[in-house]
Amino acid sequence: MSYKAAIIALSDNASKGIHEDVSGSLIREMISQEGFDVSVQLLLSDDPAELKKSLIDICDNKKANLVLTSGGTGLSQQDTAPEATLAVLERQVPGIAEAIRVESMKYTPRGMFYRGVSGIRGETLIINLPGSPKAIKETLGVILPVLQHGVKIVTSKND
Numbered sequence: 001m002s003y004k005a006a007i008i009a010l011s012d013n014a015s016k017g018i019h020e021d022v023s024g025s026l027i028r029e030m031i032s033q034e035g036f037d038v039s040v041q042l043l044l045s046d047d048p049a050e051l052k053k054s055l056i057d058i059c060d061n062k063k064a065n066l067v068l069t070s071g072g073t074g075l076s077q078q079d080t081a082p083e084a085t086l087a088v089l090e091r092q093v094p095g096i097a098e099a100i101r102v103e104s105m106k107y108t109p110r111g112m113f114y115r116g117v118s119g120i121r122g123e124t125l126i127i128n129l130p131g132s133p134k135a136i137k138e139t140l141g142v143i144l145p146v147l148q149h150g151v152k153i154v155t156s157k158n159d
Contacts, residue, residue: 003151005031006040006064010071015045022133023070034144039064046072048084055088059124065151071131073116081128082117089119100139123155
């Protein structure tokens with residue numbers, strides 16, 4: 001079965017056209033190879049209200065079974081993706097973010113600064129990824145093999 005995925009890249013500079021969004025395109029390529037159908041791809045500024053609104057729309061209007069965000073997971077003042085995501089989640093899935101942190105720290109001790117979260121809203125699995133293309137390749141590669149299974153569980157009706 002093919003699941004619908006949404007990608008939300010967060011970058012003030014890319015959203016203003018100062019530089020190209022490489023992260024969103026990379027995520028699209030990687031998840032498409034795993035059989036996900038990308039139904040939504042957005043490029044947003046680092047505004048938490050905008051991210052919350054987009055996540056709610058995608059989840060509640062069943063536009064995607066999986067949402068991957070990139071960027072906004074570090075320590076700077078504008079890095080608010082985790083807070084915006086937590087505000088819309090119904091349940092957390094901390095093991096995904098833990099796996100991303102562990103994998104990231106294999107490459108750099110700065111991986112411990114990744115603050116991303118993951119969880120469920122309705123029948124949608126939401127995962128915050130780091131923003132750099134290098135970090136996306138390293139960390140998304142670790143969770144990709146289990147994403148189809150996770151999404152299947154989230155979208156299943158278990159009575």
